Amino acid sequence: MLVYNFTLALRSLRERIQLTILMVLAIAIGIGLLITVQTMSYQGDKIPLAHKADKIFFVQADNRDIGAEPIVRQPFMTYLTYRDANNIINADTPASKHTTVWKSDVILNSFDQDVRPFRASTVVTNNNFFSMFDVPFQYGGAWSESADRGAEPVVILTKESNDLLFGGKNSVGQQLRVNALTVTVVGVMAEWNLGRRFYDESYRMGRKDTAFIPDTFAIKNNINRRERLDCLPQDRDKQTAYRTKDVDGLINSECTFVRLWAELPDPNLADQYREFLTQYVMSQKELGRFPRELNNYVTSLYTMVTLRNELNGSRNPLAYIAPLFFIVCLLNAIGILLAKFMRKSKEVSLRRALGAKKWVLMTQYLFEVLIVGVLGGIVGTALAYLGLQGMLHVQIYQSDYAVTAQALSHAFALDWVMMAKSILTAMVSSVVIGLYPIWRVVNIAPASQLKSQ
Amino acid sequence: MEFRPILLSLKQNKFLSLLISVQVMLTVTVLSIATSITVETLKAWNMPSGLDHENIVSVRTQFFDPEVNLANAIVNDVNRIKQIPGVIEVTPNQEIPFDAGRPSKVYLSSEQDAEGFDTNFFDMNVDGHKVLGLTLIAGRFFNQTEVIQSSAEQATPVSVVMISQDMAKELFKDHSPLGKTLYLAKESQPVQIIGVYSNFMNGERLNGRGKSYHTIMRPQVIWQHGNNPNYLIKVEQGSAASLFEPITQALYQTPGRYIYGIEKLTRTQKRMYDGRGSQGAILLVVSLVLVLIAGFGVAGLVSFLITQRQKQIGIRRALGATKWSVIRYFIVENSMLTIFGLLMGTLLTMLFSYLMTQGSGQSFLSFSQVLYCSVFIWLINIAAVWLPARRAAKVSPAIVTRSA
Incomplete structure (x- = not known):
């Protein structure tokens, strides 16, 4: 019976093939735009470093003056002062590892005169960074803890900067200059597909950082701070000097510019860590610091990214337009x-008069709309693929070709989840749009249409 | 008019009528939102630049070696670039046209509560106006003695400036700005305006506020480590791309520097507009596809309605209705549904624009856009009815007499 119904459905679809094609197209175009937009936000909202996002925590404590503005958006709250970050790292905490991150711009220049210098977006951090964030290495590895302690002149390059400076060869042990300082390469990272760059809280997808240097080395040699500096009101006029010149003033000031990440062996230790942070801030209050009420946050990477996604959620007008567009397409269908x-x-009416049951007719028509739905889903997925490729190229065009398609393609990739979603949405909506027409057609009275002609 | 019979017949076809209205409602909502956002993003888009941007090269460079003597380096740079065949003029500069940074404010008086006027400062040497190819509107250009060339620590403020045509209009309306004084910052020394030059584009930020051409030119070349000048170079017609390499080589003759970028101003201009341009284009394409789909949909539904009512049409024709009155009947019927849908759609548009701007608080919706979209969709719908209705009107009156 089912097979019979199925062949009938196929025959009926072939009967007026133009109408069938129109219907498939209507569903496909709607699905195409919808899945394009949804894939972009699905890829854009993915949690980076997902397998340990619940164990990595971002640490914030509010040291601002009493008159400072209230905290509305926690992820954008100030970072830590250099002093607090180091005090916390050296204290006895539940964390197994800590790392600090701040950003700089350095000029990498080779001793080889044929290689032109270039500016590298630089991460200033400690050696835990590489193990905490699972950084893959092509050559060499992270610098040692003693390099951190001794402020040794070492650098880790990425594949990109190693290609530019050393033609992609194993450059571990080679020397180059950071600005005018001679440093030694200890490691070259392999392609690090992080998705969004969470560790500096920029959540950027395209351009990557191309050099990593130890924090102690950067502070000792006054490498410039390309950072958001938040100072107390009385220090604001010193901010420019703190960025480029007065590094000693900066690290002893109340200006925040250091991001502190902690790794806990167990997510449940977060409360203990919060307890510790409260005690630390209280002890500092006794020294006359941290004048405000307690605003301490120990937030998992997972929560940070989720908060961030919510804040960015309503930006794309297409996110609103696509569902409406889809409904218009369905109404057409x-x-x-x-x-x-x-x-x-x-x-x-003839079949009913000859004794066909309602449900038999119903299954036949249900088959018919389901086939339309599946076809619409498949064509729609193909359209979504084209749509995403188009969006990728628009993005590259918008960045003035400064990012490669390769670096961005993951954000516009159609994976199995989205393909399944696409076809499932098409099938479900085809059944929904079929309900009324099917109900109308199976309720035609038997033989009623046979009178005339 | 036959409103009553139409309403009665609509009651017979409740579902289809509702379908048309809902479709119109959603279409007008999407179209209004899309065009409103597009109009907003494309405001002041691709305006005339006032520059021969295809033949001006912009080089951004920086010194990383703190031992470099910047004063000598800049003199050498300018001389070396000038010697390259194909180069016409060169000037050190800070702000780059199409890419000017945060706007500054200038004041007409030194009072505390004086009104500030937005502008961007363009610092150049005596050849600056030749590089940009500016026309003198009034007064005179700078002479060599007025140009301040100094390190940032020792620099004295300039005493004369030139302003752009639009800047002059905003500051002094119809009066001549020549010889007037201007304060380039609060509590600063006044400067004298010696000339007015033709407009050129400053950058995205003031462009967004409708002040695309508000600029002030200062005769100064100031340097400091970490903040040394870039260069703007006027080259011979069509030779810009071929000069990138010679210019780069000339600059690299001074060690301890790197070149961040070298490009034609045409490319800087593209970068200024292309984010907004492509967003607008995407929304427009989506809207067009939508209008097409919705148009086809309405045409399909109407032709279905008409085939169902062949007999009714035949009867009316037999009773003496003209072809035109049959067509009119369908147009009126469809317009009633459309207008109902448009009204609902306007409400829905307001709801959506409220939801979308909750975060930013900046409304993009313009009611004239909603009105234009409504009229447009109505016209499209009339066209979609017209074709099947004309076919229907051709039904011969005799058709009813034939069967049954």
């Missing part, structure tokens, strides 16, 4: 379906 089914009135 209903119209076509209705026209198609009502032409069958005579056939249906």
Whole structure:
């Protein structure tokens, strides 16, 4: 019976093939735009470093003056002072590892005169960074703890900067200059597909950082701070000097510019860590610091990213337009379906008169709309793929070709989840739009249409 | 008019009528939102630049070696670039046209509560106006003695400036700005305006506020480590791309520097607009596809309605209705549904624009856009009815007499 119904459904679809094609197209175009937009936000909202996002914590404590503005958006609250970050790292905490991150711009220049110098977006950190964030290495590895203690002149390059400076060869042990300082390469990272760059809280996808240097080395040699500096009101006029010149003033000041990340062996230790942080801030209050009420946050990477996604959620107008667009397409498909089914009135009334049951007819028509739905889903997925490629190229065009398609493609990739979602959405919506037309057509009274002609 | 019979017949076809109205409602919502955002993003888009941007090269460079003598380096740079065949003029500069940074404010008086006027400062040497190819509107250009060339620590403020045509209009309306004084910052020494030059584009930020051409030119070349000048170079017609390499080589003759970027101003201009341009284009394409789909949909539904009512049309024709009155009947019927849908759609548009701007608080919706979109969709719908209705009107009156 099912097979019979299925062949009938196929025959009916072939009967007026233009209408079938129109219907498939209507669903496909709607699905295409919807899945394009949804894939972008699905890829854009993915949690980076997902397998340990619940164990990595971002540490914030509010040292600002009493008159400072209230905290509205916690992820954008100030970072830590250099002093507090180091005090916390050296204290006895539940964390197994800590790392600090701040950013700089350095000029990498080779001793080889043929290689032109270039500016590298630089991460200033300690050696835990590489193990905490699972950084893959092509050559060498992280610098040692003693390099951190001794402020040794070492650098870790990325594949990109190693290609530029050393032609992609194993450069471990080679020397180059950071600005005018001679440093030694200890490691070259392999392609690090982080998705969004969470560790500096920029959540950027395209351009990557191309050099990593130890914090102690950067402070000792006064490498410039390309950072958001938040100072107390009385220090604001010193901010420019703190960025480029007065490094000693900066690290002893109340200006915040250091991001502190902690790794806990167990997510449940977060409360203990919060307890510790409260005690630390209280002890500092006794020294006359931290004048405000307690605003301490120990936030998991997972929560940080989720908060961030919520804040960015409503930006893209297409996110609102696509669902409406999809509904318009479905309404169109209903119209076509209705026209198609009502032409069958005579056939249906004849079959009913000959004793066909309602549910038999119903399954036949259900098959018909489901086939349309599946076809619409498949074509729609193909359209979504094209749409995403188009969006990727628009993005590259917008960045003035400063990012490569390769660096961005993960943000516009259609994976199995989204493909399944696409076809499932098409099938479900095809059944929904089929409900009314099917109900109309199976309720035609038997033999009613046979009178005339 | 036949409103009553139409309403009665609509009651017979409740579902289809609702379908048309809902479709119109959603279409007008999407179209209004899309065009409103597009109009907003494309405001002041691709305006005339006032520059021969295809033949001006912009080089951004920085010194990383703190031992470099910047004063000598700048003199050498300018001389070396000038010697390259194909180069016409060169000037050190800070702000780059199409890419000017945060706007500054200038004041007409030194009072505390004086009104500030937005502008961007362009610091150049005596050849600056030749590089940009500016026309003198009034007064005179700078002479060599007025140009301040100094390190940032020792620099004295300039005493004369030139302003752009639009800047002059905003500051002094119809009066001549020549010889007037201007304060380039609060509590600063006044400067004298010696000339007015033709407009050129400053950058995205003031462009967004409708002040694309508000600029002030200062005769100064100031340097400091970490903040040394860039260069703007006027080259011979069409030779810009071929000069990138010679210019780069000339600059690299001074060690301890790197070149961050070298490009034609045309490319700087592209970068200024292309984010907004492509967003607008995407929304417009989506809207167009939507209008097409919705148009086809309405045409399909109407032709279905008409086939169902062949007999009714035949009867009316037999009773003496003209072809035109049959067509009119369908147009009126469809317009009633459309207008109902448009009204609902306007409400929905307001709801959506409220939801979308909750975060930013900046409304993009313009009611004239909603009105234009409504009229447009109505016209499209009339066209979609017209074709099937004309076919229907051709039904011969005799058709009813035939069967049954």
